[in-house]
Amino acid sequence: MPMAFKALVNTKMQKTFNFDIKKLNLEQAGCVSSTLKRELTMAGVDKKLIRRIAIATYEAEINMVFHSWGGTCHVQVDDDKIIIRFRDKGPGIANLQKAMMEGYSTASDIARENGFGAGMGLPNIQNACDELYIQTNNDGTDVLMKFVVNGGNSHASI
Amino acid sequence: MQVYDLQNVDHITTFCLGDNRPITGYYAGDMLSWVMGHVKTEGIVFITMLSNMNVLAVASLLDCSAIIFREGIVPTNEMIIKAVSEGITLLGSPGDAFDIYEGIKAYETII
Numbered sequence: 001m002p003m004a005f006k007a008l009v010n011t012k013m014q015k016t017f018n019f020d021i022k023k024l025n026l027e028q029a030g031c032v033s034s035t036l037k038r039e040l041t042m043a044g045v046d047k048k049l050i051r052r053i054a055i056a057t058y059e060a061e062i063n064m065v066f067h068s069w070g071g072t073c074h075v076q077v078d079d080d081k082i083i084i085r086f087r088d089k090g091p092g093i094a095n096l097q098k099a100m101m102e103g104y105s106t107a108s109d110i111a112r113e114n115g116f117g118a119g120m121g122l123p124n125i126q127n128a129c130d131e132l133y134i135q136t137n138n139d140g141t142d143v144l145m146k147f148v149v150n151g152g153n154s155h156a157s158i
Numbered sequence: 159m160q161v162y163d164l165q166n167v168d169h170i171t172t173f174c175l176g177d178n179r180p181i182t183g184y185y186a187g188d189m190l191s192w193v194m195g196h197v198k199t200e201g202i203v204f205i206t207m208l209s210n211m212n213v214l215a216v217a218s219l220l221d222c223s224a225i226i227f228r229e230g231i232v233p234t235n236e237m238i239i240k241a242v243s244e245g246i247t248l249l250g251s252p253g254d255a256f257d258i259y260e261g262i263k264a265y266e267t268i269i
Binding site: 058119120 | 206208
């Protein structure tokens with residue numbers, strides 16, 4: 001694990017959420033984003049930040065539902081930052097560099113029938129969060145997103 | 159123009175009413191991730207031919223004021239229940255996105 005990665009994970013937490021995400025369970029997709037949207041709205045977090053978090057987590061959930069064999073999402077909410085980590089079991093992202101490009105998609109027919117497959121999932125995640133770390137191999141994918149609370153130095157374009 | 163005004167537009171049918179909010183703009187699209195990446199403001203009316211729960215999830219996280227299902231597409235009961243709980247108005251039209259927008263503009267000149 002790279003140092004930056006490790007440092008982000010070992011932060012003092014204030015509130016945490018855990019979710020299980022199952023393969024091809026479309027009914028459940030959106031659970032992370034809607035829960036976080038509700039909780040963060042109640043906590044008085046900036047609406048634009050909530051929107052970015054909702055978009056990034058929804059895309060990650062959809063990716064996990066359609067592409068992985070299932071996994072988990074762990075959320076840490078701190079005063080100054082929110083760390084969200086999606087970890088799934090296989091098969092990993094075959095070409096991460098291409099997957100980060102807008103318009104590149106490996107979506108299945110079932111994903112396309114549901115309105116996905118624009119090739120915007122990972123680019124949207126990258127544009128929405130302040131920092132993004134992705135590790136992927138045949139065993140699975142680990143996506144860690146960091147959002148800075150209260151302005152920060154955000155370069156997010158979403 | 160408020161969301162409830164859309165009910166008076168030609169050929170528009172109402173599936174359910176949510177919050178009567180000011181309309182900030184319109185966006186037509188069927189690729190949800192594209193829509194998520196490009197709708198920048200809340201209160202938008204989302205025009206689509208997709209009919210599944212993901213449409214509502216996206217409309218909700220983008221704080222859309224209404225969804226208009228175009229070209230005769232209808233939402234499921236489950237979608238209507240969800241929309242009511244989220245305060246999102248669901249409407250429909252037999253026309254395409256251009257017909258719908260023309261109808262809205264024509265109505266705006268009357269009110």
